[in-house]
Amino acid sequence: MTLNTIRALVALLPCLALAGCVMPPKPYKKPASAVESAPVKTGAFWWGTSTASFQNEDRGVAPDSPFYFKTDWDIFAEEGHIPPRGDEATFSWTHFDKDLAALKQLGVNHYRFGIEWGRVEPQPGVFNEAAIRQYIAMARKLKAAGIEPVVTLWHFTFPAWLYDSKKKSQSGFLNPEVESHWKEYVTRIVKALSPYVKVWVPQNEPNGALYIGYFGGHWPPGLLATPGSLKKATNVSVAMFREASGIIKNQNPKAIVMGIYSLPNWTRAFGQDPTRAVYNMMQHQNFDHLDRVADTIDLIGVNYYYSQVASARRFIIRPTGEKSSAYTQNGWLIDPEGLHAVLVTVSKRYGKPMVISENGIGTQSEQKKIRYFREHVNQMRRAMEDGADLRGYFPWTLTDNYEWAEGYAANFGLTSFNKKDMKLTLEPAGRWFRNFIRANPEP
Numbered sequence: 001m002t003l004n005t006i007r008a009l010v011a012l013l014p015c016l017a018l019a020g021c022v023m024p025p026k027p028y029k030k031p032a033s034a035v036e037s038a039p040v041k042t043g044a045f046w047w048g049t050s051t052a053s054f055q056n057e058d059r060g061v062a063p064d065s066p067f068y069f070k071t072d073w074d075i076f077a078e079e080g081h082i083p084p085r086g087d088e089a090t091f092s093w094t095h096f097d098k099d100l101a102a103l104k105q106l107g108v109n110h111y112r113f114g115i116e117w118g119r120v121e122p123q124p125g126v127f128n129e130a131a132i133r134q135y136i137a138m139a140r141k142l143k144a145a146g147i148e149p150v151v152t153l154w155h156f157t158f159p160a161w162l163y164d165s166k167k168k169s170q171s172g173f174l175n176p177e178v179e180s181h182w183k184e185y186v187t188r189i190v191k192a193l194s195p196y197v198k199v200w201v202p203q204n205e206p207n208g209a210l211y212i213g214y215f216g217g218h219w220p221p222g223l224l225a226t227p228g229s230l231k232k233a234t235n236v237s238v239a240m241f242r243e244a245s246g247i248i249k250n251q252n253p254k255a256i257v258m259g260i261y262s263l264p265n266w267t268r269a270f271g272q273d274p275t276r277a278v279y280n281m282m283q284h285q286n287f288d289h290l291d292r293v294a295d296t297i298d299l300i301g302v303n304y305y306y307s308q309v310a311s312a313r314r315f316i317i318r319p320t321g322e323k324s325s326a327y328t329q330n331g332w333l334i335d336p337e338g339l340h341a342v343l344v345t346v347s348k349r350y351g352k353p354m355v356i357s358e359n360g361i362g363t364q365s366e367q368k369k370i371r372y373f374r375e376h377v378n379q380m381r382r383a384m385e386d387g388a389d390l391r392g393y394f395p396w397t398l399t400d401n402y403e404w405a406e407g408y409a410a411n412f413g414l415t416s417f418n419k420k421d422m423k424l425t426l427e428p429a430g431r432w433f434r435n436f437i438r439a440n441p442e443p
């Protein structure tokens with residue numbers, strides 16, 4: 001156990017006591033000010049897939065261009081904390097058409113991609129209009145192909161200018177300027193893309209990113225064992241989320257806002273968490289942020305990958321390795337029934353329609369991947385029979401990409417990418433998904 005881990009474990013105690021997170025979360029209560037709205041209409045079942053700007057887009061801007069940009073993740077990698085992403089990723093910026101061709105082959109009716117904030121605003125207040133036009137073109141091409149674009153405004157990355165290696169406690173969500181810049185960025189993007197984009201995601205998994213980056217130390221800004229920062233960053237992220245929901249609805253009252261959360265199925269083991277304190281804390285991680293924005297969203301996006309025993313050590317030390325057939329390359333325990341449990345819990349807690357916005361497995365075995373999807377779709381069906389209102393299913397992800405602190409070490413893709421001819425080819429799991437959705441327009 002490293003010194004940092006010990007520090008983090010010690011710091012858990014005051015955090016638990018101060019934040020009240022040793023107690024189970026209270027039931028969700030809609031704020032009195034919440035506007036009553038009719039349940040959202042989403043039409044035919046959404047079969048989709050997703051990517052993220054930083055995981056897929058190549059840089060596509062020369063270092064001497066006034067629009068050259070970096071993100072906080074680039075700098076964090078340069079500091080040696082995580083593997084670098086490099087300038088290429090999966091070439092989804094300069095070669096988006098190869099992604100589009102693969103999406104058409106898959107036959108999906110929805111596709112989620114992200115906007116890279118640093119790309120469109122490479123310097124504070126300086127906007128790259130050509131980049132915004134390119135995002136518009138992507139949305140239009142998708143629509144022309146009968147694929148509804150779903151746009152994420154923040155998927156873990158901030159422009160590098162909101163990150164300061166020497167002042168981590170003033171970086172990202174803790175940067176004093178972040179809220180005003182976010183307002184301007186979101187206003188511009190929503191205005192520009194609204195004619196073509198109806199479905200918006202203000203932030204992807206803010207709950208997970210906040211815990212990992214502002215308390216666990218693994219992601220930017222790399223704050224470790226800092227309960228005060230976690231609390232403050234959460235407040236700012238919530239305010240930014242609510243601001244974005246308002247901007248989206250003001251622009252188009254018929255727009256659909258989806259809040260996407262990382263929702264593992266936490267389980268209990270007496271020996272590792274005798275007082276249930278960690279289990280309760282993990283429930284807070286799942287629900288606290290969502291509780292504070294749920295009244296502003298139409299759909300809850302459930303990102304589900306695995307079950308995990310709640311233990312302080314497990315929270316600090318990230319699991320790794322496909323130890324046996326029961327695990328994924330990321331060291332996650334495969335548990336399809338956990339998806340059912342999460343869907344039923346979320347459905348009861350919020351009574352809102354849901355989309356499985358991410359579900360997938362990092363593995364080199366296509367057979368294991370197909371089995372994973374099949375079993376999870378079956379559990380989704382079971383949850384629907386039990387009353388959960390499911391509107392869509394998005395396997396993660398279109399093609400193997402940059403898996404954050406794990407670098408390029410995880411193979412989640414439905415397709416393989418050949419850099420020589422710049423083409424994506426459906427892998428067996430992709431062909432399975434294509435055939436499955438052809439045969440099952442509704443699940």
Ligand code: BGC
Nearest residue numbers: 052204205262303358396403
């Ligand atoms: C994220 C993705 C990530 C996936 C697999 C989710 O946490 O939204 O960006 O690649 O899980 O780890």
